[in-house]
Amino acid sequence: QVQLVESGGGVVQPGGSLRLSCAASGFTFSSYGMHWVRQAPGKGLEWVAFIRYDGSNKYYADSVKGRFTISRDNSKNTLYLQMNSLRAEDTAVYYCAKADGYEIDYWGQGTLVTVSS
C-alpha cells in the first residue's frame, strides 16, 4: 500500500532554514509527480509546491517562491522541501502528497513546522 512518511519538522527561528523529507513506498515513485501542501493551525489547506515525476518542472505558490525549493531523489524514493528565510506565517503542518493527474490521491500524515523566536 502507498505510504508517505514526512520528517524534518520542528521549531525554527524567523529567518532560519529547515529541510523536510518524505519517504515514499508502495508505488513506483519515479513515475509520479509529487506535492507539498501545508495547513496552518486551525486553517484550510494551502498548496505549496509541485515537482514532475522526473524533476524537470517545478511549480511554487507565490507565497513561497524564491524561498522554498522542492526536489526529489528517485534513487532513494524521497521527496524534499528546502525552506529558507522562514517566517511566522510559514508555521503549519506540511503534507507530502502523491499526484495522480491533476489531483492528489494519497497524503502523508504531515510534519509540524513552527517558526517562532
Next chain:
Amino acid sequence: EIVLTQSPGTLSLSPGERATLSCRASQSVSSSYLAWYQQKPGQAPRLLIYGASSRATGIPDRFSGSGSGTDFTLTISRLEPEDFAVYYCQQYGSSQYTFGQGTKLEIK
C-alpha cells in the same frame, strides 16, 4: 492565480439529509482539473472526486460531483454520521494549484 470560493462556510444538517456544497472559481476551470477532498479532525485529507464528477476509488455513491466553467458542486445524497467533516475543492491552472477555503459540514 485562480481563486476558489466555497459556500457556505458552515452547513448544519442532520443525518439522512441531502448536502449541497458549492465551489466557485474566479475564472473558468477545466472540469478535468477540479477535485474535492474530505478532511476529518486530526487526519490528512482524502480524495473524493476528481475531474469534477468522477468518484475516487472506494468512495460511496452517495457522493457526487458536478459543474463546469466557474461553478462546481459536491452533493452528498443522504448524510451518514461519518460524513460530517470539512470539504475542500481544488483546481489546477497555469502551473498553479489552489484550494478553496473549505466548507465545514456539521451535525445539526
